[in-house]
Amino acid sequence: MSLKGKTALVTGSTSGIGMGIAHSLALQGANIVLNGFGDVDGAKAHIAATGAPVDYHGADMSKPAEIEAMMAFAAQRFGGVDILVNNAGIQHVANVEDFPVGRWDAIIAINLSSAFHTQRLALPGMRQRNWGRIVNIASAHGLVASAGKSAYVAAKHGIVGLTKATALETATTGITCNAICPGWVLTPLVQKQIDARAAAGNISLDQARTDLLGEKQPSLQFTTPEQLGELTLFLCSAAADNVRGVAWAVDGGWTAQ
Numbered sequence: 001m002s003l004k005g006k007t008a009l010v011t012g013s014t015s016g017i018g019m020g021i022a023h024s025l026a027l028q029g030a031n032i033v034l035n036g037f038g039d040v041d042g043a044k045a046h047i048a049a050t051g052a053p054v055d056y057h058g059a060d061m062s063k064p065a066e067i068e069a070m071m072a073f074a075a076q077r078f079g080g081v082d083i084l085v086n087n088a089g090i091q092h093v094a095n096v097e098d099f100p101v102g103r104w105d106a107i108i109a110i111n112l113s114s115a116f117h118t119q120r121l122a123l124p125g126m127r128q129r130n131w132g133r134i135v136n137i138a139s140a141h142g143l144v145a146s147a148g149k150s151a152y153v154a155a156k157h158g159i160v161g162l163t164k165a166t167a168l169e170t171a172t173t174g175i176t177c178n179a180i181c182p183g184w185v186l187t188p189l190v191q192k193q194i195d196a197r198a199a200a201g202n203i204s205l206d207q208a209r210t211d212l213l214g215e216k217q218p219s220l221q222f223t224t225p226e227q228l229g230e231l232t233l234f235l236c237s238a239a240a241d242n243v244r245g246v247a248w249a250v251d252g253g254w255t256a257q
C-alpha cells in the first residue's frame with residue numbers, strides 16, 4: 001500500500017498513540033503534518049527518519065482560530081488534508097460534583113469540539129478530490145462509562161456520534177469517517193493514572209499497572225500505538241472503502257463484557 005502524495009494530519013502526534021499512527025502513515029510515504037506539545041523536535045526527527053515529508057503546526061486544539069490556522073497551513077504546505085486523524089486528548093479524573101468546570105470545558109473542547117472544527121475545514125477539499133479518510137480516536141469510553149471520568153466519557157461518546165453523522169453525510173462519496181476505540185494503551189496519559197493509583201494505594205507501579213489492566217481489560221495486555229497505526233492503515237486502504245461510521249474497539253475484550 002502506498003500513501004505517497006496523500007497528506008495526513010494527526011492531531012496530538014508528538015506523543016503516544018498519535019505519534020504511533022503518524023509513524024505508520026509515514027512508513028507508507030504520506031506527507032505528515034504533526035501537531036501537539038512537548039518534544040516537538042524529537043517527534044519530527046522520529047517521523048523524518050522514515051523518509052516521509054514532515055512538518056509541524058503547534059495549534060492548541062481548544063482554540064478554533066488556531067485550528068483554522070493549522071488547516072490553512074496544511075493546505076498551503078502540502079495542498080490539503082486527505083487523511084485526518086483526530087487524536088489529541090486529555091484526561092481528568094473526579095466525580096461530577098467535584099469536577100473543575102475549567103477541566104470539563106477543556107476536555108470537551110480538545111477531545112470533541114476540535115474534531116468538529118478539523119472536519120468542517122477538511123471536508124470541502126476531500127469532497128473536491130472525492131477521496132478522504134477521517135479517523136477519530138475515541139476510546140472504550142466512547143462505548144461504555146467509568147466512574148470519575150464524566151467529561152472524558154461524554155466527549156468520547158460524542159465523538160462516536162460525530163463519526164456516525166459524518167459517515168452518513170459522506171456515504172455516497174469517496175470519503176469515509178470511522179472511529180477507533182482503544183482500551184488501555186501505555187502512554188503518558190495512562191502512566192499518570194498508574195502513578196496516581198500507586199500513590200493512592202501505597203503499592204508498587206508494577207502492581208498498579210496489573211490492577212489497572214485487571215479491572216477492565218480481560219486480555220491483561222496493553223494495546224500498542226503500532227497496532228492502532230496498522231488499523232488506521234487498513235481504514236485508509238481500498239479494502240475499507242465501504243467501512244463507514246463504525247466504532248472499532250481494540251480493547252482486549254473490555255467492551256465485550
Ligand code: NAD
Nearest residue numbers: 012014015016017036037060061088089139184185187189
Ligand atoms: P498522550 O498524552 O501520550 O498524547 C496526547 C497528545 O495530545 C500529545 O501529543 C499532546 O501534546 C496532545 N495534546 C494535548 N492537549 C492538546 C491541545 N490542547 N492541543 C493540541 N494537542 C494537544 O495520550 P495518548 O494516550 O496517546 O492519547 C491520545 C488519544 O487516544 C486521546 O484522544 C485519548 O483520549 C485516546 N485514548 C487513549 C487511551 C490510552 O489508554 N492511552 C485509550 C483510549 C483512547
